[in-house]
Amino acid sequence: MPSEPFASSTWVVIPMYNEATMIRTVVEDVRRHFPNVVCVDDGSSDTSPEEALAAGAVVVRHPINLGQGASLQTGIEYALSDPAMSALVTFDADGQHQVADAVEMVERLHRDGLDIVIGSRFIDDRTNVGAAKRAVLKTAAAYSRFTSGMALTDAHNGLRVLGRDLAGRVKLRQNRMAHASELIDTVGSLGVKWAEHPTHIVYTEYSRSKGQSLLNSVNILVDLFFR
């Protein structure tokens, strides 16, 4: 039984695409703290939807593959359809995020009256990030600092907590990976209350194989410039 006070009014949104190996464990882990989990299946060709269902998640299925940004937006809209929802967590399907971090972030959102709590793997030194990945992520964060005016240390962390009000105002139009920067830009332009929260990212062989290639940052830049 979840003990956290906000657990039942929180929805965890997990975009997934061909994550059958891990999704069941991830959803079960999350549901120990947050009973409401919506997995947005982005047209997986494996058994991801069945696995997620078996773990007790609600599964929303895109009929075709649209990208992670589109999946997040779909999940946000699903969560908004529950009038009791007070906060939503965006969570990666590959198991690299810690549920304990999410719990802390939800509590912090409510306690400090924030609109969004953004995870950062660079606030403390729990997360081991390779030099090349670190350089790219730091550049991305610098870009977001520049465009949004927010003093961020990490811009592409998939773990975030959004309050209901902000969730209703977010409209992600970047279907693919550029949505992370887009979300930050939205937050920056709306001038809402935000905070960064230290998160521990556990890179496993699996998450590494599912993660994006560093070359994809080129695509992200192009998507952002020619929106």
Next chain:
Amino acid sequence: MFMQIVFQIVAIIVIVAAAIFTLRGGGARHQALRRIFMVFFIAAAASSVAFPGIWTWMAKLVGVGRGADLLLYMLVLTFLGFVATTYRRFRSLERDVTELARHLALAEAGAGQARDKPAGDTEPS
């Protein structure tokens, strides 16, 4: 001489076919602009078949040198324009498809009825 006539006939057929394909079909207001450009382009292409010297003459006029160079520049510009408009159309198409797919996905998942379901009714205890 004979080859030149054959080339001219083939070129005219290609230009006429291209003209028919691009000018047909309904569309929005700004499509008209593109079509005016297209008519200009077709006229230019057709006249260059009949008067091969016209490109060199025009190239001299704008100070580019050879007619073939002028043709290449215009081709590059047109191609870049094509890439840009195609990109935009693709993005707007993608946006529409996304909206459509999202609507379908949410409707199938019974979003909106989530309120009838007490939160966490299937939670492990």
